[in-house]
Amino acid sequence: MAPLILRDPNVTQKILEAIVDTPGGKRTLSRLARTCRAILEPALNVLWRDLDSFVPVIGLFPPTLLKKARKPGLGLSRAPAKEDWEKIMSYGMRVRSVTFNETANSVSPAIFPMLQNLPREYILPNLQQLTWKVETAGALDHCSMFLSPMVESLQFELGPTRFPTLNRILSDACNRLKLVNFSLVSPVSLPDTFTVMLSSQKTLQKVTLVAPGALSSGVGRWVAFLPELKSLQLDLSARTLTAIEGFFDELPSHTGDSTPSSVATTDSGVFSGEEVDFSSIRGKPTIRTKDRDSKAGFSTLHHVHLTGDVANIAVFLRHFSIPLTQLDLVIEDPPDNAEWLELSYIISERFGSSLQSWRISATATSKFTELIRSTSRAEPTISRLALEHLQPLPALRRLEIDLPESIHFISDDIETLAHACPNLEELKLCPLARFPVQSGPPKLLLEELSPLTEHCRNLNTISVPVNARRASPSVLDSAAVSSKSLRRLHVGHSWINDSLHVTILLSHLAPHLDSLKWFHDKNRPGFVETHARGWEKASETLPHIQNIRISERRTALAAVPIPVVELTPPPQKVDTTDKGIMAVASFVHQAVMAKPHTTDSGIQIRGPKMVHESVQVHPRLVSVSIDSVPRITEVGVSAIVSASDKSVGAVPETVTTFVDATPPNVSKSVQAMSSGRSGSISYYMLHPIFNLVSLTWRFFFAYPMSIPIRMLHVIFGHMPTIRRPSGFGPSSVNSISMNDIQVRG
Structure with missing residues (x-):
């Protein structure tokens, strides 16, 4: 009987996918495919499912056809024959996702015209996700040959040049495909007919627009009323308040009145760079006190990904009153404290009861600035992202903050976070932060994580750098701070001075901890060998201390005395006498006026959008005539019977002749005459x-x-x-x- 891994395809698929995600997973899966014939097909499907280049596909050609067998991306020496396509047609059926990056120079552009001579229509017929990163217009045109009807995700990352054929390619893709995910990242403005071309894509669930003109009112109207939109990603960097407000200009408010634009302008937002910059006169009190009506639309939106300044993100999120479940923010680091507090208040007010995942990371500009600063001799700038003013987020399950400069957290932040997010399961607070000797240790102590282990009973993962010191007696004596759910702890570049006392503290806070990780790579920036050795000793000692801790608690529970309840003897029988007592109840009349509080609320119900579609079906008719007249040949046969009448006399003629039977001695002649004369x-x-x-x-x-x-x-x-x-x-x-x-x- 086959093992379970072969009997259940879903289990096999999950295990193979887990192997691929491990370091060196593709090599391991390739060896497994060559070892077991039963796992060959599932392993090949996983190996060829996602490709980051076309080089593996080109390498399927015969070696004699390639210019260099070890470098298939250089192209082909001649046009392939029909038998040279067998492997490509076989393995091409397995590919589900492929990425082409022109800047990597891994594939020669001259090979794409040869790929068009494929015996079938598409080289990758089951392709579902296509990512096209190009810098030139010629490379963009080659993507049309991969737009099979199965493509659901189309992602373009274009260079700074103009692409004259972009309109044609987008129009062709929208006519042939039913997209679920569409992404366009370009430093060039969107086409003027962008919303018209994509108006037919009613099945879009994720839209990513990072280009000038993405905040126009037309794009906002199109995005807001997509019937199945679940994820939206926009770039608010270097945008003015006018451009951000213009995104919602053509959307009606929930009160039924249309909200006018903040600035009277007829610009659609496509050329928003020509607008007047009001950032210099923007006042923080105005942003905080002026409330915006939430806009209609975005009925199915659950995930928002925004990039830009904190102030711009706060203005954008004020127009939403939908129950977001996932929020990803890419901000400029370090943010302004007042703007950050305002953004925190808006998130808690608008999405506090629905938000489940919140991620905060830094823009590429902030990371590059921090990298330049770290490589120079300048002192590192370390700021703080305050969390003590965070409002309750009862539904939050995951919080990730990864910033290069705002890396300091204090005990007040942890205390506020523990009370505001009681259902937190995973917490990451700048786990990649570095704390060199000249800048000092982290401000957060290891024992100050105790509020999280005490109040967040579902917390299973913590990733935060700390300063590990000896624990205070108040923490070690409290049994409430011991967490039964914490399984993974990542301390990064944390400091440590006494590994034994740190191990004792960890065994008390997380007696069931399974994984303790830290940065121990010597080539990693910020590595301190003393701290790495200290955490290594703590990791080796922790399992033994945990076993002692757990056994002590079991012994303590077993040693608790069970209270003994003494049974009292039954009471003696007492003589009783029946007596009657007249009990008259006294009534008190009391009235309570219950006046319900009523609130009139109006709901604007807009009629459903009716779309009339007609399909004209013309059956293909072919007239074929067949000459069925038999060929007739007239042949005349003369059948005249020639007849002649003749008579035959059948009457025998008799001749009477007398013959002398005596042998004659003399010869004589006898003549029989018809005269009938008499003889002798x-x-x-x-x-x-x-x-x-x-x-x-x-x-x-x-x-x-x-x-x-x-x-x-x-x-x-x-x-x-x-x-x-x-x-x-x-x-x-x-x-x-x-x-x-x-x-x-």
Whole structure:
């Protein structure tokens, strides 16, 4: 019987996917595919499912066809024949996702025209996700040959040049595909007919627009009323308040009144760079006190990904009142404290009851600035992202903060976070932060994580750098701070001074901890060998201390005395007497006025959008005529029977002849004449004998010979084309009279 991994395809798929995600997973999965024939097909499907280049596909050509067998991306030496496509057609069926990056120079552009000679229509017929990163217009045109009907995710990352064929490619893709995910990242403005081309894509669930013109009112109206939109990603960097407000200009408010634009302008937002910059006159109190009506639309939106300044993000999120479950923010680091507090208040107010995942990371500009600062001799700038003003987020399950400069957290932040997010399961607070010796240790102590282990009973993962020191007696004596759910702890570049006391503290806070990680790579920036050795000792000692801690608690629970309840004896029987007491109830009349508080609220119900679609079906008709007239040939046959009447005398002629039977001594001649003259006496004597001989001769010789001759005469007489043989003429058939026969003696 086959093992479970072969009997359940879903289990096999999950295990193979887990192997691929491990370091060196593709090599391991390739060896496994070559080892077991039963796992060959599932392993090949996982290996070829996601490709980050076209090089593996090109490498399927025969080595004699490649310019260099070890470098398939250089192209082909000649056009492939029909038999050279067998492996590509076989393995191309397995590919589900592929990425083409022109800047990597891994594939020669000259190979794409040769790929168009494929025997079938598409080289990757089951492709579902296509990512196209190009810098030139010629490379963009090659993506059309991979737009099979199965493509659901289309992602473009374009260079700074103009792409004249972008409109044609987008129009062709929208006519042929039903997209679920669409992404366009470009430093060039969106096409003028962008929303018109994508208006037919009603099945879009994720939209990513990072380009000038993405905040226009037309794009906002199109995005807001996508019926299945679940994820939206926009870039608010270097945008003015006017451009951000313009995104919602054509959307009605929930009160039924349309909200006018903040600045009277007819600009659609596509060329928003020409607007007046009001960032210099923007006042923080105005942003905080001026409330915006939430806009209609975005009914199915659950995930928002925004990039830009904190102030711009706060203005954008003020227009939403939908229950977001996931919020990803890419901000400029370090943010302004007042703007950050305002953003925190908006998130708690608008999405506090629904938000489940919140991620905060830094823009590429902030990371690059921090990298330049760390490589120079300048002192690192370390700021703080305050969390003590965070409002309750009861539904939050995951919080991730990864900033290069705002890396310091204090005990007040942890205390506020523990009370505001009681259902937190995963917490990451700048786990990649570095704390060199000249800047000092982290401000957060290890024992100050105790509020999280005490109040967040579902917390299973913590990733935060700390300063690990000896724990205070108040923490070690409290049993409430011990967490049963914490399984993973990542301390990064944390400081440590006494590994034994740190191990004791960890065993108290997380007695069931399974994984303790830290940065121990010597080539990693910020590595301090002393701290790495200290955490290594703590990791080796922790399992033993945990076992002691757990056994002590079990012993303590077993040693708790069970209270003994003494049973009292039953009471003695007492003599009783029946007595009657008249009990009159006193009534008090009291009235309570219950006046319900009513609130009039109006709901604007807009009629459903009706789309009239007609499909014109013309069956293809082909007229074919078949000549079914039989060929008739008239042939005339003459069937005239030639007939001739002839009479045949069948009366035998008798001749009376007397023959002398005496042997003659003298020869004499006897002539039989028809004159009928009388003979001699000897003739009359021999007449009976001669009659007998004549009769015998006629029956046995004359008649058998004359009858066939007469029949031949009749047959040849009716056939004029056959030459009659001589002697068979009409005169030759006449009967010969016996009277004409002369008999000579």
